[in-house]
Amino acid sequence: EADIYQTPRYLVIGTGKKITLECSQTMGHDKMYWYQQDPGMELHLIHYSYGVNSTEKGDLSSESTVSRIRTEHFPLTLESARPSHTSQYLCASSYTGRGTEAFFGQGTRLTVV
Amino acid sequence: AQRVTQPEKLLSVFKGAPVELKCNYSYSGSPELFWYVQYSRQRLQLLLRHISRESIKGFTADLNKGETSFHLKKPFAQEEDSAMYYCALSVESGYNKLIFGAGTRLAVHP
Numbered sequence: 001e002a003d004i005y006q007t008p009r010y011l012v013i014g015t016g017k018k019i020t021l022e023c024s025q026t027m028g029h030d031k032m033y034w035y036q037q038d039p040g041m042e043l044h045l046i047h048y049s050y051g052v053n054s055t056e057k058g059d060l061s062s063e064s065t066v067s068r069i070r071t072e073h074f075p076l077t078l079e080s081a082r083p084s085h086t087s088q089y090l091c092a093s094s095y096t097g098r099g100t101e102a103f104f105g106q107g108t109r110l111t112v113v
Numbered sequence: 114a115q116r117v118t119q120p121e122k123l124l125s126v127f128k129g130a131p132v133e134l135k136c137n138y139s140y141s142g143s144p145e146l147f148w149y150v151q152y153s154r155q156r157l158q159l160l161l162r163h164i165s166r167e168s169i170k171g172f173t174a175d176l177n178k179g180e181t182s183f184h185l186k187k188p189f190a191q192e193e194d195s196a197m198y199y200c201a202l203s204v205e206s207g208y209n210k211l212i213f214g215a216g217t218r219l220a221v222h223p
Contacts (some may be wrong), residue, residue, distance in 0.1 A: 031209055040122065043199070043213040059212075090157065094209045099145040099164065102211060104157040 006105035023091030136200030
């Protein structure tokens with residue numbers, strides 16, 4: 001079944017650890033996105049990708065990095081987690097074109113202690 | 114500046130009452146507006162888009178360019194409508210750039 005998957009759903013990790021949040025989609029979409037959302041706040045775009053080997057920074061500055069080696073896979077990495085990285089991270093994908101529907105994963109709730 | 118404002122964090126109504134979730138936007142170009150919804154323990158999903166001019170689950174939304182608004186309305190709320198609702202603005206860019214509001218939690222009481 002075509003879907004977009006994020007793992008893990010929840011992650012509690014100590015300061016200084018390296019973490020990777022996984023996102024995969026089987027929908028055949030070329031565009032993929034990472035949003036960050038603090039409780040009760042807007043979703044902010046932190047990374048996006050046009051396709052394989054194409055990644056760009058979003059509107060909200062983030063210390064995380066992303067890669068797009070395969071069309072269906074768009075992982076997000078934090079080299080050294082800090083408490084300020086505590087947030088919810090949402091992955092999404094869509095076809096090319098303005099106004100096309102964005103499909104979201106279930107999200108990863110990250111807590112850095 | 115490109116911005117989406119949802120002035121109400123929480124809207125609480127009784128079943129059968131009319132509902133209006135407010136959304137205002139700021140954008141100098143040609144706007145495309147959407148409503149996304151997140152039900153409890155489910156993922157964020159598209160509810161409706163203004164270009165479709167359709168009614169989904171009894172909800173409608175009309176783009177008012179003069180008032181820069183895209184309010185979501187339903188004449189008779191149901192308990193299953195309880196969810197987080199996000200208004201989103203698609204701006205002209207090389208990708209599908211969406212700008213989200215902070216969301217409004219709709220609570221429909223029996």
